[in-house]
Amino acid sequence: MTDWDEFGFNTRAVRAGQVRSDEGEHSEAIFPTSSYVFENAAQAAARFANKEPGNIYSRFTNPTVRNFEQRLAALEGGERCMATASGMAAIFSTCLGLLKAGDHIVASRSLFGSTVTLLNNILAKFAIKTTFVDLTDIDSWRVALQPSTKLLFLETPSNPLMEVADISALAELAHARNCLLVVDNCFCTPALQKPLSLGADIVVHSATKYLDGQGRCIGGAIVGPEKQVGGDIFAILRSGGPTMSPFNAWVFLKGLETLSLRMQKHCDNAETLAHWLEKQEAVERVYYPGLPSHPQHELAKKQQGRFGGLVSFEVKGGQEAAWRVIDSTRIMSITANLGDAKTTITHPATTTHGRITPEQRRAAGINDGLIRISVGLEDIEDLQADLRGLRLE
Numbered sequence: 001m002t003d004w005d006e007f008g009f010n011t012r013a014v015r016a017g018q019v020r021s022d023e024g025e026h027s028e029a030i031f032p033t034s035s036y037v038f039e040n041a042a043q044a045a046a047r048f049a050n051k052e053p054g055n056i057y058s059r060f061t062n063p064t065v066r067n068f069e070q071r072l073a074a075l076e077g078g079e080r081c082m083a084t085a086s087g088m089a090a091i092f093s094t095c096l097g098l099l100k101a102g103d104h105i106v107a108s109r110s111l112f113g114s115t116v117t118l119l120n121n122i123l124a125k126f127a128i129k130t131t132f133v134d135l136t137d138i139d140s141w142r143v144a145l146q147p148s149t150k151l152l153f154l155e156t157p158s159n160p161l162m163e164v165a166d167i168s169a170l171a172e173l174a175h176a177r178n179c180l181l182v183v184d185n186c187f188c189t190p191a192l193q194k195p196l197s198l199g200a201d202i203v204v205h206s207a208t209k210y211l212d213g214q215g216r217c218i219g220g221a222i223v224g225p226e227k228q229v230g231g232d233i234f235a236i237l238r239s240g241g242p243t244m245s246p247f248n249a250w251v252f253l254k255g256l257e258t259l260s261l262r263m264q265k266h267c268d269n270a271e272t273l274a275h276w277l278e279k280q281e282a283v284e285r286v287y288y289p290g291l292p293s294h295p296q297h298e299l300a301k302k303q304q305g306r307f308g309g310l311v312s313f314e315v316k317g318g319q320e321a322a323w324r325v326i327d328s329t330r331i332m333s334i335t336a337n338l339g340d341a342k343t344t345i346t347h348p349a350t351t352t353h354g355r356i357t358p359e360q361r362r363a364a365g366i367n368d369g370l371i372r373i374s375v376g377l378e379d380i381e382d383l384q385a386d387l388r389g390l391r392l393e
């Protein structure tokens, strides 16, 4: 792999990982092939025995997928990347690769819903237990550690309340106890935050979100040291098969080329919207790490390049008022997806967090008046006008 250390982020985003074919194509080629032809029987044997590098079968070797993996690895500053069929497949493969029955995970309570289900309901069936703790309370992480703890898992900023975890402090805690810190870097992307440079061991992604950035494909990725990602995690990919398709890899590759530009614009719009929302009479509270009122604003300033494209806010009047604001929009898409060029608006209490009890919701701080917006790339004046529901009585 080319050493990309000497090049800047944007150069890597446009160039890293490309290997041109004999056709001299300028844009990256898509290789929709399941298998590969060998020169002779000896070469086939050498490939299968891992004695010679090269393609074997697209469940675990494909040039387009490798191109995406090498580009994302260069952006995150990791040795190795494995692309997966979805963000959930990335998290699942990481856990299956690194853990065995009897091992223990300490995880943030503020995680993507399917991640909670995966840890609670699925890994538990294989005797891998998880203790959930408060993302921002480092003591609660320390207290939850057990002799069998192998992995600490978190997302920062969290969804939908945008709490920010201290990655360096948690990495130190993890390493003092011989554990690995895994960070889901979906919300910031490497354009805004590089967990590996802050001490995290492994980064997981839902490429479905900002890496694609236009809501077209489902995909995921794992980035980290060759030892783990190229070892036990690759083994899960090779034999378990949660593989990314070459076409999706190509879409994500092209997404990475504009990642930095898009993230800057998402941040511009989100910052403007957050400050504007704070001034609206009908708004009780705004959750955005870029606001001085945010409890971890200083940490976010230190740890992130900027503050991201997601803004949550609570309107006065509970669910009825929140639904009125959502239903009176004309351009925002009412959907729970995020990280798209198109702005999306959602009511967490009745959608993403609708299946937990009202008590659990209240404990998590997700009130009935809460609205989450994934701020897109439209004109900010149009987005402000689209929240006309805030002005109605």
Ligand SMILES: *Cc1c(COP(=O)(O)O)cnc(C)c1O
Pocket: 086, 087, 088, 089, 112, 114, 115, 155, 159, 184, 186, 187, 205, 206, 207, 208, 209, 218, 219, 220
């Ligand atoms: C969407 C999401 C996932 C899951 O990704 P899929 O691609 O939908 O499987 C994981 N973590 C976070 C933070 C997400 O937003």
